[in-house]
Amino acid sequence: INKFLWMVRIAEGEHPKDIREPDYFTPQGEFRVDAGGSKVLHNCLMYKLCYYRFGEVRTDYNLPGGYDRARNVEIGYKNFKLTYLEEAFTSEHWLVRIYKVKEPVNLVKSAKKTRKTKLGSKKREYHPSVKTPSRPRGFIKEKLKVKRGKKPSRKASKKSSGKAGKK
Numbered sequence: 001i002n003k004f005l006w007m008v009r010i011a012e013g014e015h016p017k018d019i020r021e022p023d024y025f026t027p028q029g030e031f032r033v034d035a036g037g038s039k040v041l042h043n044c045l046m047y048k049l050c051y052y053r054f055g056e057v058r059t060d061y062n063l064p065g066g067y068d069r070a071r072n073v074e075i076g077y078k079n080f081k082l083t084y085l086e087e088a089f090t091s092e093h094w095l096v097r098i099y100k101v102k103e104p105v106n107l108v109k110s111a112k113k114t115r116k117t118k119l120g121s122k123k124r125e126y127h128p129s130v131k132t133p134s135r136p137r138g139f140i141k142e143k144l145k146v147k148r149g150k151k152p153s154r155k156a157s158k159k160s161s162g163k164a165g166k167k
Contacts, residue, residue, distance in 0.1 A: 001033065001050045002070075033068060035076035042077040049099060051075050052082060057094070 004024075011019045023040040025031055033041070033051075041047055055066035055078030066075045082099075089098040 001047070004046055004050075005031065007046065032073070033071060033075055034073040037076050047077070048080060048082065049085070049097065051077070052080070052087060052097075053090075054094070055079055 005021070008019065008021050008024055012021050024038050024044075026036060026038055030036075031041075032038075033047070051066070054068075054075060058065050059067055059069050063069075064074050066078045067073070068075055084102055085099040086102050087097070088100045089096070091097070
C-alpha cells in the first residue's frame with residue numbers, strides 16, 4: 001500500500017477522465033487507511049487486495065484486529081468479500097499475497113462429457129506425391145501451347161519502310 005499512490009498517478013496519466021489522485025485523499029489532503037480515509041480508497045481493488053481478511057489478524061495482544069503496525073492505525077474497512085478474485089497464497093508475515101480469478105458463476109457447466117474424435121487418436125499416413133515422366137515436377141495441367149511460326153525478316157521490313165520513304 002506504500003506504493004499505491006504511484007499506481008494512481010500512472011493511471012491518472014493514462015485515464016485522466018476516470019481517475020483523479022485527489023479522490024484518494026481526505027478533504028484535509030491526507031492519505032489515510034483508517035476509518036477517516038477516503039471512500040474511493042476504501043472501495044478500490046488495491047485496498048481490498050492488501051487488506052482482505054486483515055481484520056482477522058491480531059498483531060499484538062493489546063491491539064485490535066486489523067491493526068496496521070506500519071501506519072499505527074486500525075484499518076477502516078475490514079469485513080468485505082471479494083466477488084471475482086480469491087486468495088491463493090499469503091506468506092507468513094503477509095508480505096506476499098497472490099490471488100486467482102474465480103470461475104464465472106453465470107456459466108453453467110454441461111453434464112455431458114467432452115466428445116472424443118477419431119482424428120485425435122489416429123496417426124496421419126504419409127502419401128508422397130507421385131511424379132512420373134509424363135507429369136514431371138512443376139507440370140501445369142492445361143498449359144497453353146505456343147505456335148511457332150516464321151518471324152518477318154528484317155530485310156523485308158526495311159524494304160517496305162524504304163519504299164514508303166521514297167514516295
